[in-house]
Amino acid sequence: xxxxxxxxxxxxxxxxxxxxxxxxxxFPPAGRRILLTSNHSVTAEITPGLTAAPGFAALRxxxxxxxxxxxxxAPQHPSTWSPRAEDVPLWERQLRTTWGLGTDRVELIxxxxxxxxxQSLCRLFPGAAVEVxxxxxxxxxxxxxxxxxxxxxxxxxxxxxxxVPGLEPLLLTEFDVRAEAIPxxxxxxxxxxxxxxxxxxxxxxxxxxxxxxxxxxxxxxDLMPAHEEEELHAEMVxxxxxxxxxxxxxxxxxxxxxxxxxxxxxEARRLGVRLTLLNAPVLAETLYERLRPALVxxxxxxxxxxxxxxxxxxxxxxxxxxxxxxxxxxxNSNRIPLALADALLPDLADARAVRSWTPxxxxxxxxxxxxxxxxxxxTMQPQILAARRAEAERWLAGNLTPRTWRYxxxxxxxxxxxxxxxxxxxxxxxxSRTARRMARLLRRAVS
Numbered sequence: 001x002x003x004x005x006x007x008x009x010x011x012x013x014x015x016x017x018x019x020x021x022x023x024x025x026x027f028p029p030a031g032r033r034i035l036l037t038s039n040h041s042v043t044a045e046i047t048p049g050l051t052a053a054p055g056f057a058a059l060r061x062x063x064x065x066x067x068x069x070x071x072x073x074a075p076q077h078p079s080t081w082s083p084r085a086e087d088v089p090l091w092e093r094q095l096r097t098t099w100g101l102g103t104d105r106v107e108l109i110x111x112x113x114x115x116x117x118x119q120s121l122c123r124l125f126p127g128a129a130v131e132v133x134x135x136x137x138x139x140x141x142x143x144x145x146x147x148x149x150x151x152x153x154x155x156x157x158x159x160x161x162x163x164v165p166g167l168e169p170l171l172l173t174e175f176d177v178r179a180e181a182i183p184x185x186x187x188x189x190x191x192x193x194x195x196x197x198x199x200x201x202x203x204x205x206x207x208x209x210x211x212x213x214x215x216x217x218x219x220x221x222d223l224m225p226a227h228e229e230e231e232l233h234a235e236m237v238x239x240x241x242x243x244x245x246x247x248x249x250x251x252x253x254x255x256x257x258x259x260x261x262x263x264x265x266x267e268a269r270r271l272g273v274r275l276t277l278l279n280a281p282v283l284a285e286t287l288y289e290r291l292r293p294a295l296v297x298x299x300x301x302x303x304x305x306x307x308x309x310x311x312x313x314x315x316x317x318x319x320x321x322x323x324x325x326x327x328x329x330x331x332n333s334n335r336i337p338l339a340l341a342d343a344l345l346p347d348l349a350d351a352r353a354v355r356s357w358t359p360x361x362x363x364x365x366x367x368x369x370x371x372x373x374x375x376x377x378x379t380m381q382p383q384i385l386a387a388r389r390a391e392a393e394r395w396l397a398g399n400l401t402p403r404t405w406r407y408x409x410x411x412x413x414x415x416x417x418x419x420x421x422x423x424x425x426x427x428x429x430x431x432s433r434t435a436r437r438m439a440r441l442l443r444r445a446v447s
Contacts, residue, residue, distance in 0.1 A: 002031040004104040007063065008118055010038045010078075012053045012283055014111055017135040019059045019160055022187035030102070030107070034099070035063040038078045038117050039070050042257075053360060054281060055194030067099065069117055070385075078117040083124060091124045109133060113155065113172070114144045122151055132172065133182075134160040136302040139169045140373060141336030142381040149175075161187060163305040164340060166362030167369055170377045174384050184310050192289055197280045204291060210247035211240040212291065214284060214298035215260060217253035223323050223334065226260075232319045233264035236297045239318060239348035241271045243355075245295060248275045249283060288313060297348055299323065300334070300341035308345070309357050315357075317341045318348040321406055330412050331380040339376050339407045343369060371395035376407050382416055396420050 005027060009015045012296045021027065030180045041047035050056060051066060060066060072079050072095070083091050096102065106128040113132050122130055130387050132155055143152075152175040160169055169179045204210075213236045219226040219372070233250070238277035240248055250264050268275035278287075284303040287293070288311040296307040307313040320342035327335055332416035344360070346353035359370070371391070378385045378392035396419040400408075405420075414421030 002102075002104045003028075003107060004027075004032045004034065004101055005030040005107045006034045006036055006121070007107070008036045008038060008110045008121055009050060010040050010111070011135070012050060012059075012194070013057060013285070014133070014135045014423050015050065016060045016187065016190045016283075016285075017133055017159075017161060017182060018109070019062050019190040021133065021182050022062045023189065024183045024186040026159060026180070027109070031104070032065070033063045035060065035066045036069050036121070040079050044070055044077065050202065054197045055283075055286070058193040058195065059190065069121075072098075073117075073334065078120075080116060080121045082116050088124060088126065092126075095124060107131070109159075111135065113151070114147065119151070122154070122323060126150075128154070129156055130154045131156050132158045132177075134158060134171060137163060137300070137305060137340055138170045139179075139319045139338035140164065140167060140335050140340060141333055142377040142385050143174060144331070144333050144381075146384055147172075147175075149270070152177075161306070161310070162342065163302065163309050164365060164369070165309065166360075166365030167373060169339075170336075170373065170385065174387070188289075188310060191283065191285045194283065194286050196286060196290060197282055200278065200280045200282055201275055202251065203278055203280065205247045205274070208314065209249050209292055209294040210249045210276070211243075211245040211295040211297060212284070212287060212293035213237070213240070213248060213250040213264065214296065214301045215250065215252040215256055216299055216301050217256040218299065218323065220253075220255065221334070223320075223327065230260060230263040232299065233261065234267040235318055236348070237264050237267040237271065237273070237275065239316065240295065240297060241273055243348075243351055245297065246273045248273055249278055249287070249291070249293070250275055251278045251282075251287065254281060261264060272275055285311075295354070298341075300338045302337065304341060304345060314354070315345055316348040316354045317345040324406050330409065335376060335380055335407075338371070339367075339372065342406070343372060371399065372404065372407065373400075379408060379412050379416060379418070393419060404436070 007018050009018060018326050037050045039049040069078055106125050106418060108122055108125060108128045109131045110121060111133055112118050114145040155172055155175060155177045158169055158171050158177055158179045159182055160179060215233060217225050219229045248268060250261055252260050265275055285306055288307055293313060296302045296304060296313050296315045299317060304315045304317060308315045320338055374388050375392040375395040378388045400420045
């Protein structure tokens with residue numbers, strides 16, 4: 001029986017990840033390989049999709065055919081549409097006819113299995129084996145939603161870039177899905193093939209390795225107000241200046257408005273440093289390849305770890321503690337990337353740490369971060385990771401310090417009955433007006 005592999009992708013980064021996996025023979029031979037593109041933009045009808053991205057043509061050569069998922073389900077949006085159960089047989093028959101699949105055995109390779117369009121596609125081919133590829137730090141976190149066991153047990157592997165050597169992803173471990181790292185060399189080769197938009201070289205500094213500032217558009221994710229995010233960009237400029245950098249390049253998030261860089265530009269003028277605003281649609285990794293920046297600065301972007309781990313570049317993070325302090329709801333999937341960036345990378349405000357930092361080895365990561373990752377992951381998804389409770393308890397009992405408390409909240413630990421929470425018999429105290437009044441009197445007496 002002939003095999004058709006369908007690869008679902010929505011970003012150039014994800015497509016480069018798939019290309020790297022294919023180049024390293026991570027997938028068995030197939031009679032046909034289809035790249036199914038999906039445009040998740042809110043205004044997908046007028047926003048250029050993946051196939052229009054600079055460099056896509058080089059990656060496209062790994063596939064026999066490119067199809068458009070948006071066109072298949074129009075006018076529905078890929079991020080929200082899901083088939084009704086009773087319509088699945090009709091949809092599968094239609095897709096097999098339209099895509100010329102016939103009676104082929106179908107294998108699906110998708111990203112973000114927890115949500116559409118990946119979950120929708122998997123439902124439309126109920127007999128297909130599934131593999132998940134993860135192209136960012138969220139793969140180290142737990143599965144965001146409880147999956148139907150009928151879907152979860154179809155997953156064979158989680159393919160991921162080994163951005164934190166020594167750390168195993170938690171994604172889909174509730175189904176005992178094994179994780180497999182994509183070779184870094186294959187990913188670097190795929191990125192090196194990407195063409196650079198014509199306007200980029202003219203915008204970049206002519207000489208010297210600048211500091212590269214990465215914007216994330218956190219306000220769009222409701223992680224901080226827009227004015228605070230602009231101030232975060234200004235802090236990046238100040239931090240780079242304090243470290244002696246006078247040539248800066250700011251790469252805003254592709255979806256961010258032009259005004260998002262205003263405070264950074266103002267701060268650069270005030271300090272007398274040159275800031276180049278790079279609005280061209282180009283991957284940060286392409287800049288690492290071409291620019292070799294002297295320092296990469298961001299909040300908790302995956303790009304910080306690709307810079308440090310895959311390209312060997314100096315990095316620094318800023319703003320992570322502030323975002324962690326207000327992150328809600330508690331299971332927010334950004335908690336794991338935030339915790340990893342905060343725990344692993346040097347603070348931009350600590351010049352000595354930035355200058356002396358080197359990526360920790362796998363043994364040190366396994367010893368110092370594996371327990372933290374399990375504890376944070378369990379507190380985020382205690383039902384999905386129920387089997388990890390004892391590990392989380394052991395870590396919390398021995399490792400809660402002023403430094404590690406930022407990754408948790410006492411309320412969450414209390415609700416889950418974990419070390420660090422308020423004992424059940426004393427849980428009434430925070431709600432007791434008398435207890436609060438006595439606490440105020442005691443504070444006054446000792447002050």
